Amino acid sequence: MGQQQLNVCVVGAGYVGLTTGVCLAYLGHQVTCIDKDREKIDMLLAGRAPIYEPGLEDLLRLANARLKFTTSPEACRHADVIILAVGTPPTPNGNADLSFMEAAAAEVAAQLTGERFQVIVNKSTVPVGTAQRVNLIITTAIASRGGSANFAVASNPEFLREGVAIHDTLYPDRIVIGSASNEAINMLRVMYAPILEQTFAAPKVCPRPERFDLPALVTTDVTSAEMIKYAANAFLAMKISFINEIGGLCEKVGADVTEVARGIGLDKRIGPRFLQAGLGWGGSCFGKDTAALIRTAQEYGYDMPIVSATVSVNRRQRLRAIDKLQETLKVVRGRTIGLLGLAFKPDTDDLRDAPALDIIRVLLEMGARVKVYDPVALENFKIQYPNLAVEPCKNASELSQDCDAVIIVTEWEEFRHLPLAELAEKMTGAKVLIDGRNIIDRQDAEKAGLRYVGFGR
Numbered sequence: 246m247g248q249q250q251l252n253v254c255v256v257g258a259g260y261v262g263l264t265t266g267v268c269l270a271y272l273g274h275q276v277t278c279i280d281k282d283r284e285k286i287d288m289l290l291a292g293r294a295p296i297y298e299p300g301l302e303d304l305l306r307l308a309n310a311r312l313k314f315t316t317s318p319e320a321c322r323h324a325d326v327i328i329l330a331v332g333t334p335p336t337p338n339g340n341a342d343l344s345f346m347e348a349a350a351a352e353v354a355a356q357l358t359g360e361r362f363q364v365i366v367n368k369s370t371v372p373v374g375t376a377q378r379v380n381l382i383i384t385t386a387i388a389s390r391g392g393s394a395n396f397a398v399a400s401n402p403e404f405l406r407e408g409v410a411i412h413d414t415l416y417p418d419r420i421v422i423g424s425a426s427n428e429a430i431n432m433l434r435v436m437y438a439p440i441l442e443q444t445f446a447a448p449k450v451c452p453r454p455e456r457f458d459l460p461a462l463v464t465t466d467v468t469s470a471e472m473i474k475y476a477a478n479a480f481l482a483m484k485i486s487f488i489n490e491i492g493g494l495c496e497k498v499g500a501d502v503t504e505v506a507r508g509i510g511l512d513k514r515i516g517p518r519f520l521q522a523g524l525g526w527g528g529s530c531f532g533k534d535t536a537a538l539i540r541t542a543q544e545y546g547y548d549m550p551i552v553s554a555t556v557s558v559n560r561r562q563r564l565r566a567i568d569k570l571q572e573t574l575k576v577v578r579g580r581t582i583g584l585l586g587l588a589f590k591p592d593t594d595d596l597r598d599a600p601a602l603d604i605i606r607v608l609l610e611m612g613a614r615v616k617v618y619d620p621v622a623l624e625n626f627k628i629q630y631p632n633l634a635v636e637p638c639k640n641a642s643e644l645s646q647d648c649d650a651v652i653i654v655t656e657w658e659e660f661r662h663l664p665l666a667e668l669a670e671k672m673t674g675a676k677v678l679i680d681g682r683n684i685i686d687r688q689d690a691e692k693a694g695l696r697y698v699g700f701g702r
């Protein structure tokens with residue numbers, strides 16, 4: 246490939262770490278993925294991906310010769326670049342929990358010999374000051390054992406979306422690197438060169454988009470890099486909450502939010518993406534990152550009314566599904582409601598902060614019988630939420646049996662092609678289809694004998 250090969254360690258083989266590690270190996274680097282979860286590492290050693298991410302297992306096979314998996318941080322000793330990609334989940338007060346990050350930094354510090362220059366990369370989403378904190382942990386650990394320090398910390402936030410993680414990694418809009426060390430920035434420039442210059446042969450599982458501009462490289466200071474990640478997620482979440490707020494008014498005045506989104510999205514200053522109205526956003530990032538941003542602001546006595554409203558609009562949006570059930574069925578207690586989709590978005594098995602979970606909890610509290618189906622996330626759901634008294638189904642058809650209402654919660658591709666007439670036949674009572682993602686044509690649903698209820702239309 247004519248590129249300089251680096252020795253890279255990725256600490257944390259989750260959605261971000263594993264995707265990053267596998268892609269970097271595919272691009273020609275020597276990569277060791279380290280995870281303290283023995284089960285994950287055993288699966289990876291057996292050639293299987295512990296998460297559902299389209300294309301990941303194929304790429305894993307293609308890059309196999311340059312990939313290692315282990316639970317031991319020892320490999321960091323010989324790495325040029327050590328990428329920290331551990332979880333930073335929310336604490337109850339909204340702060341990002343940095344304990345995994347700090348533990349990983351300490352484990353890495355124990356391996357640094359000072360014999361070669363090494364770059365420690367914060368890829369996890371972390372509040373401002375974390376790069377400095379990681380630097381302090383490592384410097385202190387090295388000093389306490391009388392070693393010599395020869396490293397620099399960089400912030401390199403990740404922007405991939407689940408479900409299209411490989412695409413986003415190989416073909417990003419930009420790569421952001423924040424560091425006070427030019428040597429670190431140069432090392433990462435080398436690591437990302439195949440992506441920045443698009444010199445690699447695109448894998449069959451993830452072809453290069455037809456019109457693809459080379460990604461921009463944004464080099465900046467660490468604090469700005471840390472802020473870029475939170476600002477990006479808050480902005481995207483805001484865009485969705487905005488269109489959902491407009492959608493609510495569209496319902497009142499008789500406009501169609503999908504038409505409004507089309508009409509405003511063609512303005513290049515606005516852009517068409519992330520204007521899909523519906524049940525709102527979920528997932529491991531938007532909720533946690535908006536909360537953490539608000540917490541950071543609070544530490545400085547600063548108000549962020551736009552970000553706060555983004556969160557509250559989204560909370561209200563999930564419960565609009567319940568409002569719509571009450572409007573159509575009148576009485577929800579004792580009804581059978583089916584949920585199509587559990588994952589927070591299509592093409593993932595991830596249930597973190599999934600709108601389905603809130604809807605299920607409210608429906609159960611209201612005394613409804615709840616049936617659920619998801620093409621991929623059902624198994625995760627059964628393991629993670631054994632106490633939610635719902636009935637899992639094998640497909641949409643089985644789910645619809647005896648349902649008064651079916652709610653499309655996740656926009657899985659297969660739900661775009663539902664056998665509507667069959668559903669109508671199996672359903673009972675008012676036969677309501679609540680299209681929480683606006684993916685079904687109203688006329689098709691009504692022709693099939695369903696009462697169609699969209700969002701913002």
Ligand SMILES: NC(=O)c1ccc[n+]([C@@H]2O[C@H](COP(=O)([O-])OP(=O)(O)OC[C@H]3O[C@@H](n4cnc5c(N)ncnc54)[C@H](O)[C@@H]3O)[C@@H](O)[C@H]2O)c1
Nearest residue numbers: 257258259260261280281282331332333345349369370403
């Ligand atoms: N999931 C996404 O789409 C996404 C996108 C961009 C950024 N991020 C950010 O990236 C970070 C990771 O997110 P994720 O979704 O990949 O998390 P994840 O929970 O899927 O993976 C984290 C992994 O780190 C491992 N781990 C924790 N401590 C460790 C240690 N000391 N040593 C080795 N392994 C350790 C865990 O076992 C787990 O496998 C978070 O900060 C998240 O906000 C996530």
Ligand SMILES: O=c1ccn([C@@H]2O[C@H](COP(=O)(O)OP(=O)(O)O[C@H]3O[C@H](CO)[C@@H](O)[C@H](O)[C@H]3O)[C@@H](O)[C@H]2O)c(=O)[nH]1
Nearest residue numbers: 403404405406407485519520521525526527528530589590
């Ligand atoms: O127009 C839209 C677009 C998305 N969503 C919902 O928004 C959520 C998030 O979707 P998406 O952003 O595609 O998935 P994530 O994997 O959560 O990715 C977000 O969060 C990641 C973690 O920080 C970032 O890296 C990504 O850039 C950012 O898009 C999902 O529930 C979607 O259903 C909408 O409701 N309407």
